[in-house]
Amino acid sequence: MTLELHGLAKSYGGFVAVEGADLKVGRGTFLTLLGPSGSGKTTILSMIAGFTEPTSGQIFLDGREVTQEPPEKRQFGMVFQGYALFPHMTVAENVAFPLRVRGMAKAEREEKVKGALDLVQLSRFADRLPKQLSGGQQQRVALARALVFEPALLLLDEPLSALDKKLRAELQEELRALHRRIGRTFINVTHDQEEAMSLSDSVAILNHGRIIQLGAPEALYEQPRTRFVADFLGKSNFLPGTVREVTQGALGVQVGALRIRQAAGAAKAPLGASVLLSLRPEKIQVLEEGEAADNVLEARVVSWSYLGAGYSIIVDTALGPLRLAMSAWRAPFHPAEGAAIRLGWSAEAATIVEDDDVS
C-alpha cells in the first residue's frame, strides 16, 4: 500500500494550518511526522484519516484518489492521543468493535480478538474495563484494536505522549518490533524527537504548516537542510560567516576573527557567500596540550552540568557562547567554572545549513 499526498493544504479562515504538503509513503514504511505544536502535523494526519477535509490538494491510496471519502470508507487503523477506548466496553469488546462493525461471525471474531490481544500481551485482561488498566496497557489495547482488522495503514496520533519516560521507551521498542513483524505502513505523529528517531524509517520535519525536510533519521541529523531542522533534531551551535576562500574540497569561512576550515557541503557555497554553519556539541573536542585540529578555538567554561553519561558544557569563546557535549568516561579534563580550555573540530564536523529562523 502506498500513500501519496499532493499539495495537501488546510486553512481555517485566515490561518494556514498546512501549506501544500507533498509526501509519498511506500509500503511497510514507518514514517513519523515530527514538529512542534501548531506545526500542522496532527492536521495532516487528520486529513489522511478523513476527519478533516482539506482545503485543497489530493490524497491517493495505491493510485486511487480518496480525498472525498469519509473516514469509515478508508479503513485505516488509528491510535488516538489518549487512546479513545470505549469506556463502557471490556478490553475484548473494544478490540472486537471493528470486526463487529464489519458483521464478522462471532466465532471468527473471538479468534481474531484473541490473536490481537496475544500480539500485545494482554490476553489476561480481556474481561477488564479500560479504566481498570494502566496507561501503558490502555495504549496496547488501542493498538490491538487498530490492528485487529488488518488495515493496510496504521495512523498513530502521539501514541506515547501520555506515558512516563521509562514506559515510553519500552513501548517504543514494542512498537518497532510490531512494525517489523507485521510489515504494515505506520504513520506516526509526535513532537518528541527521540521517539521519532528511534522508531522511524523516515521522518518528515514540519514547521509552520510546511514539511521542511524528509529523510531517514541519520540523514536528517547529519545533514540538516535548515537551521530549524538542526535545532529541532538534537542540539546545535550556529556560526554565521562568509566564504573567503575556496580551495580543493574545502572552504575558508570567516566567522568573526576566526577562519574556519569547512569541508562538508563545500560545493554549496561560492566565494563571498554568507553561510550558516551548524556544529553539533558532541563534534567539538577538548584538545589536550599540543594536540592539533583543523579548527582550534580558545574557550573558558561558563557553566556545566553532569548528565551521567557525559557533561553538557557552555563555554565562552571569541565567537560567542558555544555548547559542547563531552563523554564523562575518561574525560580529558574535569569541568570547572572559569577553566581555560582549547577546543578543536575537524573540517568535516560542521554542516552548512539554510538560515530559516524567522523568530
Place this chain on the structure above:
Amino acid sequence: MEGAYKPGWFARSTGLIVALYLVLPILIVLPVSLTDQRFLSLPRETLSLQYYRNLFSSPEWFSSILQSFWIALGSTTLAVVAGTLFAIAAWRLDRRLVNLMRALMLLPLIVPSIVYAIGLYRYFRWWDLLDRVLGVIIAHGVTAIPYVVITVSTALAAFDPRLEQAARGMGASLPQLLRWVILPRIMPGIVSGAIFAFIHSWDELVIVLFIASRDVFTLPRRIWDGINENVDPTMAAVAVLLVVFTVLLLLADLTVRKKRDS
C-alpha cells in the same frame, strides 16, 4: 474537598433549618395517615391502619392509581423518545437555530403550567382529546420533554468526541455509532430524564384539572377532589404512598448517577 474552609456553626445550623423546612411538611402526612380519627388530623389515642385498608379496598382510589401509572408510563415514553432525539440532534448540529430550538424546548419548564393548560384546553377541544387518557399522556409527555433534554444534553456534553472519530475510523456507520457507542454512553442521562419525566406526570395536577373531567381521574386529581369535598384521611395514606414511590424513584436516579460517575 481537602484544603477547603470547614463550615462554621452558622452555616451548619442554617443548613439544618433549611433541611427541616423542606422535609417537615412531607413528614407530617405520615402520622396523619395513621390517625384513629374520622377526619384529617393527628392520631389521638391509638395508631390505625384503617385508611390504608380503605385506600386499597376502594375501587376509586385504586383505579386512580392505575390510571396515573399508565399515564405516567406513556408520557415518559413520549418524552424520552422526543427529548433524546432532540438532544442528540442539537448536539450534532449546534448552530444558532438549534440554540433557539433548545430555548423553545425548555419553555414548558418556564411557562406557568396554568397558562399551558389554558392553551392545551383550546387545542384539545378541536382535536377531541379532552377527558381522554391519550390527551393527558400527550400533555404530560410534552411538558416532560425539558427534563429529558436537560439530562441527555448533560450526558452528551461529557461524551468524548474522539470516541466517535475512533468508531468511524474503524468503519462504523452512523446507526452503528449511535447504537453501540453513543446510546450506551448517554444511557444514564436517558434513565435520569425518564425518572424525572415519570415523577412530573405522576404528581401533575393543574393541566389535568383543565383537560380532564369525568373519565380521566388521576391520583393527584382524586386527592384534590377529596380535600375539597371531604377531609377523608385516606388522602394522607395516598400522600405517604406517593412520597415513598417518589423517594424510590429518586434513589434509583441516584444509583444511576453513581454508576455513571464511577
